[in-house]
Every structure is written in C-alpha cells, then in structure tokens.
Amino acid sequence: MYHTHPGASRPSHRPAKAAVAVLVLAASLSAHSQSREATPPSGTPGLSRAEVIADLALWRRAGADRYATLALSYGMEVPAYQAALQEYQRLRNSEQFQVEVRKALDD
Secondary structure (H helix, E strand, O other): OOOOOOOOOOOOOOOHHHHHHHHHHHHHHHHHHHHHOOOOOOOOOOOOHHHHHHEEEEEEHHHHOOOOOHHHOOOOOOOHHHHHHHHHHHHOOOHHHHHHHHHHOOO
16 A cells, blocks of 8 residues: 655656657657668669679688788788789779679579
8 A cells, every 4th residue: 555645746747748749759750861861862772782792702702811811900911912903993894893783683
C-alpha cells in the first residue's frame, strides 16, 4: 500500500514522459542526419557495387593489398608498393576494369 503525507501530492509522471519524448525526437533526428550523410551529394557519381568489386579485384591482382598497410598506416612506401600501385593504376585504366565489372555483375 502506498502511503503519503496528507499534504503531499501524488508523484507526477510528466517529467518522465517529456524526457522519453525528447529522447525519441533526438534519436529520430540523429538517424535522419546519418542517412543524409550516407548519400553522396547530387551530381557526384558513386561507384556501383560491381565497380567496387572490380576495383578490389584489380587492387589485389596488382599486389597492392600486400603493402597498403605499411604505406598508409606507417608511411613506409617500399619500392614493391610503388610498383604494385602503378600496376593497379594501369589495370584500373585498362579494359581489364570493365572485364572485372562484367564478372561481378554475372555473380
């Protein structure tokens, strides 16, 4: 049984309801802003899934994946990484890129 002092009022749940409403509103605004940030700006072409898969295949074929951590994380650009990067760029700008895109679309 709930006992209160005769002069005391019953506890109000309004502050709790207001706090919940504020949290729900903040969460929805946060989710909305994140979805806008994930979308590339209009006029900026993005890569398709097949293009990303093709790009990664060429990156690996050139061997750049073996040296990228050293180069990007530690600033150690070994000659082998430079050679692999040049090979990747050559492959990426050749017909091989479209071949890889078609393979990715077929999968």
